[in-house]
Structures are given as C-alpha cells and as structure tokens.
Amino acid sequence: xxxxxxxxxxxxxxxxxxxxxxxxxxxxxxxxxxxxxxxxxxxxxxxxxxxxxxxxxxxxxxxxxxxxxxxxxxxxxxxxxxxxxxxxxxxxxxxxxxxxxxxxxxxxxxxxxxxxxxxxxxxxxxxxxxxxxxxxxxxxxxxxxxxxxxxxxxxxxxxxxxxxxxxxxxxxxxxxxxxxxxxxxxxxxxxxxxxxxxxxxxxxxxxxxxxxxxxxxxxxxxxxxxxxxxxxxxxxxxxxxxxxxxxxxxxxxxxxxxxxxxxxxxxxxxxxxxxxxxxxxxxxxxxxxxxxxxxxxxxxxxxxxxxxxxxxxxxxxxxxxxxxxxxxxxxxxxxxxxxxxxxxxxxxxxxxxxxxxxxxxxxxxxxxxxxxxxxxxxxxxxxxxxxxxxxxxxxxxxxxxxxxxxxxxxxxxxxxxxxxxxxxxxxxxxxxxxxxxxxxxxxxxxxxxxxxxxxxxxxxxxxxxxxxxxxxxxxxxxxxxxxxxxxxxxxxxxxxxxxxxxxxxxxxxxxxxxxxxxxxxxxxxxxxxxxxxxxxxxxxxxxxxxxxxxxxxxxxxxxxxxxxxxxxxxxxxxxxxxxxxxxxxxxxxxxxxxxxxxxxxxxxxxxxxxxxxxxxxxxxxxxxxxxxxxxxxxxxxxxxxxxxxxxxxxxxxxxxxxxxxxxxxxxxxxxxxxxxxxxxxxxxxxxxxxxxxxxxxxxxxxxxxxxxxxxxxxxxxx
Amino acid sequence: xxxxxxxxxxxxxxxxxxxxxxxxxxxxxxxxxxxxxxxxxxxxxxxxxxxxxxxxxxxxxxxxxx
Numbered sequence: 001x002x003x004x005x006x007x008x009x010x011x012x013x014x015x016x017x018x019x020x021x022x023x024x025x026x027x028x029x030x031x032x033x034x035x036x037x038x039x040x041x042x043x044x045x046x047x048x049x050x051x052x053x054x055x056x057x058x059x060x061x062x063x064x065x066x067x068x069x070x071x072x073x074x075x076x077x078x079x080x081x082x083x084x085x086x087x088x089x090x091x092x093x094x095x096x097x098x099x100x101x102x103x104x105x106x107x108x109x110x111x112x113x114x115x116x117x118x119x120x121x122x123x124x125x126x127x128x129x130x131x132x133x134x135x136x137x138x139x140x141x142x143x144x145x146x147x148x149x150x151x152x153x154x155x156x157x158x159x160x161x162x163x164x165x166x167x168x169x170x171x172x173x174x175x176x177x178x179x180x181x182x183x184x185x186x187x188x189x190x191x192x193x194x195x196x197x198x199x200x201x202x203x204x205x206x207x208x209x210x211x212x213x214x215x216x217x218x219x220x221x222x223x224x225x226x227x228x229x230x231x232x233x234x235x236x237x238x239x240x241x242x243x244x245x246x247x248x249x250x251x252x253x254x255x256x257x258x259x260x261x262x263x264x265x266x267x268x269x270x271x272x273x274x275x276x277x278x279x280x281x282x283x284x285x286x287x288x289x290x291x292x293x294x295x296x297x298x299x300x301x302x303x304x305x306x307x308x309x310x311x312x313x314x315x316x317x318x319x320x321x322x323x324x325x326x327x328x329x330x331x332x333x334x335x336x337x338x339x340x341x342x343x344x345x346x347x348x349x350x351x352x353x354x355x356x357x358x359x360x361x362x363x364x365x366x367x368x369x370x371x372x373x374x375x376x377x378x379x380x381x382x383x384x385x386x387x388x389x390x391x392x393x394x395x396x397x398x399x400x401x402x403x404x405x406x407x408x409x410x411x412x413x414x415x416x417x418x419x420x421x422x423x424x425x426x427x428x429x430x431x432x433x434x435x436x437x438x439x440x441x442x443x444x445x446x447x448x449x450x451x452x453x454x455x456x457x458x459x460x461x462x463x464x465x466x467x468x469x470x471x472x473x474x475x476x477x478x479x480x481x482x483x484x485x486x487x488x489x490x491x492x493x494x495x496x497x498x499x500x501x502x503x504x505x506x507x508x509x510x511x512x513x514x515x516x517x518x519x520x521x522x523x524x525x526x527x528x529x530x531x532x533x534x535x536x537x538x539x540x541x542x543x544x545x546x547x548x549x550x551x552x553x554x555x556x557x558x559x560x561x562x563x564x565x566x567x568x569x570x571x572x573x574x575x576x577x578x579x580x581x582x583x584x585x586x587x588x589x590x591x592x593x594x595x596x597x598x599x600x601x602x603x604x605x606x607x608x609x610x611x612x613x614x615x616x617x618x619x620x621x622x623x624x625x626x627x628x629x630x631x632x633x634x635x636x637x638x639x640x641x642x643x644x645x646x647x648x649x650x651x652x653x654x655x656x657x658x659x660x661x662x663x664x665x666x667x668x669x670x671x672x673x674x675x676x677x678x679x680x681x682x683x684x685x686x687x688x689x690x691x692x693x694x695x696x697x698x699x700x701x702x703x704x705x706x707x708x709x710x711x712x713x714x715x716x717x718x
Numbered sequence: 719x720x721x722x723x724x725x726x727x728x729x730x731x732x733x734x735x736x737x738x739x740x741x742x743x744x745x746x747x748x749x750x751x752x753x754x755x756x757x758x759x760x761x762x763x764x765x766x767x768x769x770x771x772x773x774x775x776x777x778x779x780x781x782x783x784x
Contacts, residue, residue, distance in 0.1 A: 079768070082768070083767055083768060153767060155763070155764050155767065157764065157767045157768065158764075159768070222768075223768050226765075226768050226769060227768055227769070230769070231769075232762075232765040232766050232768070232769060233765050236761045236764055236765040237753045237754070237756060237761065240749070240753050241749065241750060241753055244745070244746070244749055245746065248742050248745075248746075486749065486752055486753070487760070503742075506741065506742070
C-alpha cells in the first residue's frame with residue numbers, strides 16, 4: 001500500500017476556535033444585558049442601540065450564527081480533513097470563508113443595532129448581507145465538497161453526511177426565505193405577505209434550528225464523541241437510519257410554530273404529526289451518542305471533555321422530546337408566546353450547542369498545541385458552574401411560562417378575566433432576575449474556559465500544519481457483487497448531496513406550494529385595505545424598533561384571548577403585510593386589535609406611553625423610545641415604498657406614489673392636531689406632525705380597524 | 719409579481735402529500751431492510767474511520783473494543 005504525506009491545516013481551525021470563543025462571549029454578554037433590561041427597563045438609557053427590541057436579534061444572531069456558526073466550522077475543518085485523509089481543498093477558500101463569515105457578523109451587529117432589519121426572526125439581516133451570506137456559504141460548500149472529492153478514504157463517514165445535508169439545506173432555506181425586493185441599500189420588503197410569509201419564515205426558522213443548530217452538531221458528535229471516548233460509535237447502522245429519517249422529517253415540522261394562528265389547519269396538522277414522528281430519529285441519535293460510552297462510563301468521571309459531551313447529548317434528548325410535546329395543540333395552547341419557549345430553546349442552546357462546543361474546545365486546543373490542558377480543575381469548575389447556570393436559567397423560565405399562561409387564561413367567578421396583562425408581566429420580574437443569575441453563572445464559566453484555553457495554548461506549541469502519513473486510496477474500485485446500494489451512494493458525494501436535497505425539498509414543496517396556490521387557503525376579506533402612506537411608514541418604524549420582538553399580532557381563537565384582545569385573527573387580514581408581524585413572544589400584550597374596541601386609546605396616550613411607558617402604565621417593563629419623538633420622519637422613501645408594494649400586488653392606484661406624501665402629511669397633521677388638543681407640543685425643532693412617533697401612532701391606531709369594519713358591515717346586513 | 723396564483727390551476731394538488739409520504743415510507747423501508755443486512759466487517763471498518771490516523775502521543779489510552 002502506498003503511503004503519502006498529508007499536512008492537515010490547523011490554522012483555519014485555530015482561527016475558527018478563537019472566533020467561537022470570542023463571539024460566544026459577545027453574544028452571551030448581550031443576552032445577559034437584555035435579560036437585565038426586562039427587570040430594569042430604563043437600562044436602555046434612552047439609547048436606541050441599547051434597547052431590548054433592537055438587541056435581542058443581535059443576541060440570537062450572535063449566538064446562532066457567530067458562536068455556533070464558528071463552532072461548526074471549527075469542528076468541520078478539523079474533522080473533515082482527518083475523515084477524508086487530505087488537506088482542505090483550498091487554503092484560499094478557507095481564508096475567504098473565515099474572514100467572510102466574520103465580516104457578516106460585524107455587519108450584522110452594526111446594522112441590527114441601527115434598526116436595519118427585515119424583522120424575520122433569525123433572518124433579520126437586510127438584502128446586501130443576505131447576498132454576502134449566500135456567497136460565503138457557497139465558498140464553504142465548494143471547499144467542503146472539494147475536500148470530500150479528493151479524499152483518500154473510500155467511504156464517506158456518517159458525520160460528513162450531516163455536514164453535506166447542512167450545507168445544501170441551509171442554502172435552500174436561506175434563499176427561499178430571503179426573497180425580498182429592495183427599496184434602498186438598507187431596506188426591502190418580503191416578497192411574501194401575511195400567511196405565506198409566516199409559513200415560509202417558520203419553515204425557515206424551524207429548519208435553521210434543525211440544520212444549523214442540530215445536523216452539523218450531530219455530525220460533530222459522531223466524530224468528536226468517539227474520539228474523546230476513544231471507541232467507535234455505538235451503532236453505525238442506527239446512524240444511517242438516523243440520518244435519513246432526521247433530515248426528511250425535520251423539514252416538515254415548521255408549522256408547529258404557528259398552531260392556532262390564521263395558518264390553514266391542514267398545514268398546522270402536518271407540523272404536529274411530523275414533530276411527533278421526529279422523536280424517533282432524534283432519540284435514535286441521542287441513544288447512539290450515549291451508548292457510545294457503554295462500558296466506558298468510568299471515563300466520564302475522570303474526563304471533563306466527556307462530561308461536557310454527556311450533558312450536551314442529554315440536553316439534546318430533553319429538548320428534542322420537549323419540542324414535539326410543545327407541538328401538540330393542547331400543550332402549545334399553554335406554552336406558545338410564553339417564557340416556556342425561552343426555557344426550551346436555552347436547554348438546546350446552552351446545553352446541547354454550548355456544552356458540545358466547550359467539550360470539543362477542551363479536546364481540540366491541547367491537541368493542536370501539542371500539550372495538556374492547563375488546568376483540569378478549572379475546566380471541571382467550568383463544567384459545574386455551567387450546569388448550575390443552565391438549571392438556574394431554565395427553571396425560572398419554565399416557572400414563568402406556566403405563570404404567564406395560567407394568569408392569561410384565568411377567569412373569575414363573574415366570567416371576567418382575573419388579571420390585566422400588566423399584572424401578568426410584573427409577576428415575572430422575579431423570574432427574569434433569577435434567570436439573569438443563571439445566565440451570569442454560565443457566562444462566568446465561559447470566561448474561565450477562555451482563560452484556561454489561552455493558558456493551554458501558551459504552554460504548548462502550535463502545529464499550524466500537522467504532518468501525517470496515510471495510505472493512498474486505490475484508483476480503481478470494484479464493488480463486490482450484491483453490494484448494498486447505499487454503500488455505492490456513500491462513495492459519491494455529489495449524488496449524495498443531490499439526494500439529500502431531494503429529501504428536504506419534498507417536505508418544503510408539499511407544505512409551501514399549496515398555501516401559495518390554493519386561493520381558498522387565504523379567504524379574502526373585502527374590507528381589508530392597503531395601509532395609508534403614513535401607516536406604512538409607521539409600520540416600518542415598528543419593524544425598525546423591533547416591536548415584534550415582544551408584541552404579537554395574532555389573536556388565537558381562545559375565549560381568554562378574544563375577551564382580552566377582541567375578534568380572533570383571520571388569514572385574510574394580512575394579505576398586504578410585507579413582511580408579516582405576527583411575532584412569537586408576548587412579553588407585552590398582543591397588538592392585533594390595538595386600534596379598536598376596548599383596547600383603543602387616544603393618540604396622546606400612545607405619545608406619552610412611547611416616551612415613558614411607566615408614566616401611564618405603572619410597573620410596565622417596556623423600554624422608553626424617546627428618540628421617536630425627536631426624529632423627523634423620512635418621507636423621501638414613501639414613493640419608492642409604494643412602488644415596491646404595487647409590484648408585490650398591493651392595489652394602490654396607478655401613479656399613487658407621486659401623491660402619497662400629500663396624503664401622508666394630511667393624516668399626520670390630523671394626528672398632530674389631536675395631540676395638540678391634549679396639550680402636547682413638539683419636543684424638538686421638528687414640527688409635531690413630522691415626527692416619527694406620529695407615523696407609529698397612525699400604524700398602531702390602524703391595527704384591527706379593517707376587521708372591525710367587516711364585522712360592522714356583516715351586522716348591518718343582518 | 720404577485721406569484722401567489724401562478725400555479726393555481728394545478729389539478730389534484732392534494733395528491734402531493736400522499737405521494738411524498740409514500741416516497742419516504744418506501745425509501746425508509748428499503749433503507750431499513752438493507753441496513754439490517756449490511757456486512758458486519760465493513761460496518762466495523764466504517765465506524766472506526768475517526769479513530770484511525772491519530773498521532774500516537776495523543777492517543778495514549780488506545781483500548782480495543784472487546
């Protein structure tokens with residue numbers, strides 16, 4: 001057998017490792033900061049860039065795409081070279097990939113803090129960055145597939161299958177969900193509206209969890225867990241079944257984020273059914289991971305790497321059981337919009353992703369620096385403080401979630417709601433405070449790890465290029481007779497990628513297309529009209545400030561909700577909503593009926609409330625937005641916005657873009673008059689009618705108006 | 719630009735979910751059948767791929783599976 005020298009590129013792995021720790025610290029610190037803002041709302045100091053609603057997307061993006069993203073690349077670049085017995089395809093592509101990804105992260109932080117956002121959760125970045133993401137992702141894909149093609153190992157190990165599925169599916173999700181028409185360099189409208197936008201978004205959002213936070217990490221688990229335990233994976237057969245079942249089923253489960261919403265029922269049911277089925281492959285993977293340690297559990301007591309990995313895999317098992325349970329409609333009715341979901345995702349993020357990353361880092365860094373870990377006891381301490389941190393984080397959030405749900409749904413003996421929304425949110429302050437303590441403990445652990453790893457690196461010497469001798473793969477290969485067809489597939493990475501794409505496409509196509517095709521899925525309501533120019537501008541301010549982060553616009557068909565908010569939401573109400581604003585969390589009350597019925601409030605109330613929420617709503621945890629009262633509304637974009645909306649099928653009359661600003665000023669002045677009647681004067685040199693807050697008020701007052709008109713018309717007919 | 723209704727004339731759109739369920743079900747059954755019949759030696763070979771090629775000084779506790 002011919003032996004050849006191979007030099008593995010450790011430098012790229014090192015850079016990704018540094019980026020993982022660095023962005024982990026940043027992302028988690030932002031998380032802690034905004035967690036504290038929920039307890040002390042004035043912590044935003046009146047600064048837009050420090051406000052919860054703008055920073056929460058920074059936290060989620062930083063943790064998902066910066067911390068976990070760099071963690072994925074670190075693990076992939078290390079394991080792929082060794083599993084393929086070859087250096088990465090191109091050092092230049094590795095470099096472009098690394099720096100491109102960091103550039104995206106920096107641009108994300110800069111734009112999101114400025115309120116430049118599409119408001120689609122975990123896909124908030126605006127179109128120029130979306131294009132950059134696609135380019136960098138393809139660079140990663142070429143580099144990975146190139147490496148696999150020039151490999152010296154006939155069989156493609158199961159871990160790599162997960163990497164391939166990740167690459168191809170994330171590309172598909174990203175492209176489909178980012179279809180938008182630009183208005184300017186920093187603003188675009190989603191091509192989808194209302195129900196369709198919601199379905200595409202949560203098809204994306206759910207599968208971002210599946211194919212960014214799960215499949216690549218499963219690939220890493222299949223490589224690093226056997227490495228750390230020094231024994232092969234428990235069952236290779238199980239891993240094959242695990243892989244195909246998981247990727248096929250996952251793609252269907254997105255609609256479970258939209259149960260009881262205006263999404264057609266058949267789609268909701270599909271989401272539930274596939275979520276329940278997902279337990280099988282998820283637990284198959286967990287069992288495969290844990291049983292890899294059979295007969296080696298004594299090592300877990302000694303080895304901190306294994307400790308991290310065991311907790312990670314257990315957390316994976318817990319959250320993949322909890323997810324399907326939350327997809328049952330009766331459970332979802334309680335959990336949705338509450339802090340239960342926050343607990344659920346943090347079991348996954350802190351436990352599964354966080355701990356697996358830490359385990360890999362503690363294993364990888366000593367190896368690449370050819371030394372031993374600097375302090376085992378410090379690493380052990382990190383393990384315990386991290387575990388304790390997770391518990392102290394999630395328990396109050398579970399508690400808070402149940403508290404919220406029970407209080408929202410509670411009726412007194414007279415058949416009236418027992419609690420106002422405000423009472424339900426002030427009740428949670430203690431839980432929010434406690435979870436910040438849990439989060440702090442977890443973050444302290446990460447700092448300790450950073451220190452420990454730096455010290456480890458300092459005491460060793462880095463092998464930028466690791467030289468090994470490997471056997472050359474024979475050029476010709478003859479499959480033995482009666483070979484299992486899957487074996488043949490495992491030798492053909494490109495065909496493998498195509499089949500994986502087909503598997504995930506099936507779910508996407510079947511679920512998405514009918515919603516777009518069949519008119520009866522979105523019954524139209526004649527009274528639903530496009531937004532006026534001022535309301536449209538106000539809506540964009542609503543999006544810019546991230547109001548959707550805490551306020552839903554989706555009244556579910558429960559008595560507890562229709563009593564509190566009014567008529568439940570219908571699919572036809574959202575046909576002009578590019579993008580949809582249903583939200584996913586009720587830290588504040590639902591706003592779908594804010595402008596009508598018992599929720600309606602005078603313009604002056606909104607004006608004061610947005611300036612200082614606690615002056616009209618004692619104990620509110622909403623941050624103040626004083627800059628809206630001083631900034632002048634940018635009306636130069638109105639015409640372009642109207643034109644894009646027309647392109648998307650919103651029926652503004654032809655040529656309306658030219659006169660839209662006249663209508664805008666007329667409506668703004670009417671609101672300004674109302675405000676002046678309540679003794680409100682402009683807070684800056686900008687005339688009152690020209691301030692941003694007036695546009696936002698116009699939008700808030702519009703919410704629910706159309707459905708109200710529809711109901712009145714129906715009553716009149718009767 | 720309103721692509722919502724581009725394909726709204728497709729007949730029998732409801733067959734798609736059933737078709738895809740069948741595709742997956744058959745794929746799964748065939749996969750399962752072949753996986754169960756896989757050759758044990760080649761499986762051992764495959765599952766040991768991550769454990770090969772370890773620089774010896776880092777792999778002090780090489781214990782073979784019983």
